[in-house]
Amino acid sequence: MVSKVSNPSDPHGGPPLAIKILIAGGFGVGKTTLVGAVSEIRPLRTEEMLTQESVGVDDMVGVEQKTTTTVAMDFGRITIRDGLVLYLFGTPGQDRFWYMWDELATGALGAVVLADTRRLDACFPSVDYFERRNLPFVIGVNCFDGADRYAPEEVSAALDLDAGVPVILGDARKKESGKRVLIALVEHVLDSMLRQRGTDLSMATY
């Protein structure tokens, strides 16, 4: 298993770049499926053991309790070239693991928020979170079989998104679909970067 892993960076070459992208969204919306569809390795799983005060969580008034929970995160990898690797992290689906998100979001390039039109509200917390953190994100609408179809503008309005936040319809099981939503995200990050540079745009070098 380990021997099949390709070298993600050249220890003797230039500084390797690892880019982190988050795949967020409500419980069971297709995050792991999307990671698996585009990753060059089967989605890996890492766990973090968390000790948390469970006050408020279980509504036990005045009872302070420490519990240890295990939070699982799935992730996949896309090697762009030697020394440039993309890591996709599926965020834990439950809201109460928010503080795990902070670690995930730190240093991330951006996020894909997966949405299911049958229960759009499940992605509100993710949208709020990335808006608050000012992390660029796109919405990937995972069109489950049997779900009503909506136009991107309708989803955008229902989520009250800022103008310019891309909404992409797709199927998390399909690789091409995953590629489209990831490309939309990186393009969105590029756009925001160039827009910030404003008038320097015409002088942008690459």
Place this chain on the structure above:
Amino acid sequence: MGPSDERWLDEEAGPLVRPYAMTRGRTRHTRADFDLIAIIACTDATPDERAALGPEHEAILEVTRQPLSVAEISSYVDLPLGVVRVLLGDLLDQELITVRKPAPVTDLPGERVLKEVIDGIQGL
């Protein structure tokens, strides 16, 4: 009572308990030292005899012969991140590994890299 006795006791405590127990009272490396996507590579240094590396340390050294992210290490050796970070701290103390931290948050990849990423995804 030689060091081997201590080690035997350690092992009896089980693979999960021990790393946590070992951290008591010691300086810990911070979470920031071992970012999820920091790349770890083992060095050629020989472990200190007295360091009594456990099987989990050895497992990490084994998988990092090829540089690997912290998240991947955790997945391959099948230990929670928190435990892996402690073990990595031990290995770093002994200079048995090198850590390449990801670029600082303020240092987003440039336009050229992002275009490379887009092309790379396109070509999948």
